[in-house]
Structures are given as C-alpha cells and as structure tokens.
Amino acid sequence: MLKGESVILRPVHQTDLQRLYEFHQDIANRGPYFPIGVMPEPIFQAKFSETGFWQEDDGMLLIVDGDDTIIGHVEFFRTVRYLDELELSYHIYSKNYSGKGIATEAVELMSGYLFDRKKQNRIRLIIHPDNAASKRVAEKCGYRFEGTNRGAWFHKGRNHDVDVYALLRDEFYERPNR
Numbered sequence: 001m002l003k004g005e006s007v008i009l010r011p012v013h014q015t016d017l018q019r020l021y022e023f024h025q026d027i028a029n030r031g032p033y034f035p036i037g038v039m040p041e042p043i044f045q046a047k048f049s050e051t052g053f054w055q056e057d058d059g060m061l062l063i064v065d066g067d068d069t070i071i072g073h074v075e076f077f078r079t080v081r082y083l084d085e086l087e088l089s090y091h092i093y094s095k096n097y098s099g100k101g102i103a104t105e106a107v108e109l110m111s112g113y114l115f116d117r118k119k120q121n122r123i124r125l126i127i128h129p130d131n132a133a134s135k136r137v138a139e140k141c142g143y144r145f146e147g148t149n150r151g152a153w154f155h156k157g158r159n160h161d162v163d164v165y166a167l168l169r170d171e172f173y174e175r176p177n178r
Contacts, residue, residue, distance in 0.1 A: 002061070002113055004105040009061040009074060009113075012053050016062065017045065019070060023093045063092070063106045071097050074106045076114055076123075085122040085166070086114055090137075098133070107141045115169050124166040126153070138165040142175050 002009040012020060023029065025038050039047075047053065053060040058077035062070055072092040079087050088110060090103050111123055125143055127134045138145075143165035151159040 002109040004109050006065070006100075007071065007102055007105050007109075008064050008066070008068075009106060009109050010064060012048065012060065012062055014048075016070065017048055020062070020073075021045075023070070026093075029093050061110065063090075063102060071102055072106070074110045076110065078120075079124065084120050085124055086118065086120045087124050087126065088114075089126075103134075103137045104140045107137055111141060111167060111172060115172050122166050122168050124164055127163045127165060128153070129161055129163050135163070135165075141167065142171055143167045144171075 001011075021041055021044055024044065025041075027038065053075075058075065060073050060075040063072040063074060064070055070093065072090065074088065074090040076086045076088050079085050088107060090106055090110075092098060092103055107125075114120070114123060123143075124146075125134070125138050126149075127138060129148065144167070146164045146166050149162050149164060151161060153160045153162045
C-alpha cells in the first residue's frame with residue numbers, strides 16, 4: 001500500500017472485483033482519450049485469480065480515498081523488451097474526482113515505487129496531443145515531452161498521434177520535493 005496526502009494506492013482485493021469490473025466495462029466513463037476495449041468477465045476474473053493483477057513486469061493498483069472508496073487505478077507495464085523502460089497508465093473513474101490532483105498524486109506515488117524497486121531507468125507516459133489534463137499531470141510529476149509518434153494509436157476507428165513524455169530515475173530523485 002502506498003499512502004499519499006489525499007489518496008492511497010493499494011492492490012485489488014477479491015471483494016473489489018465486481019465493482020472494478022463495472023468500472024472496466026463502462027466505456028462512457030473513459031472520456032475521449034482512454035482505450036475502449038473491454039475484457040470478458042470470465043477472463044477478467046481469471047486474470048485476477050492467476051495474478052491478482054500484479055506481476056514482475058506489469059501491475060495495477062487501485063486509487064482509493066481514506067474511506068477506501070475506489071476512485072480509479074494506476075498501472076505499469078513493460079513496453080518492448082529491448083528498451084529499459086516501463087509505461088504508466090492511469091484512469092480516474094468519475095468526473096467528480098477530476099481536477100483535484102488525484103491522478104498527479106497517483107503518478108507520483110507509482111513513479112517513486114517503481115524507481116525504488118525496479119531496475120528500469122525510465123518511465124514513460126503516452127498522451128493524446130489534445131489531452132491537456134494528462135499533459136499537466138505529466139509536467140507536474142517532472143515528465144518531459146520527448147516527441148510525437150505520428151499515427152501510432154488506433155482509437156475509435158482511426159489512427160491518432162500520441163505524445164511521449166518520460167522521466168528518468170536521476171531526474172526523479174533530483175527533483176526538489178524528493
């Protein structure tokens with residue numbers, strides 16, 4: 001469990017599965033920039049049974065408040081084997097929690113956890129160029145814009161550009177608030 005000032009990142013519990021699957025299949029809560037694929041419930045349940053949504057090269061933690069209300073999730077995964085990096089993804093499930101610094105705190109907590117415990121030297125975020133909120137999260141957390149991958153993401157029937165933001169281990173630990 002990772003505790004921040006206003007959120008806690010914790011593993012998924014068996015008792016969370018039904019609610020978590022409801023969030024997972026609710027495509028409307030994803031906004032215009034989060035992937036819209038849905039995993040069938042039996043596969044979702046099996047993945048939890050096999051891994052608890054946590055393995056060496058990928059994992060997911062729930063973002064909860066002090067009352068253990070599920071707000072969203074943050075996850076990490078390896079990109080390609082020949083790059084010394086991980087990628088983060090995050091999703092706040094309700095607009096009621098948007099603009100309150102929750103995603104920023106979750107990205108900070110997860111970045112610190114990964115740099116403290118994993119050998120990868122960099123963590124990246126892939127952000128749609130029009131997603132101003134996620135760009136702010138990246139910048140507040142010290143991630144630097146590295147460039148645009150043209151037409152790299154297929155979403156809602158067409159290919160989109162994506163912006164790459166990354167943070168190196170040394171940059172994370174050299175930040176003034178570290």
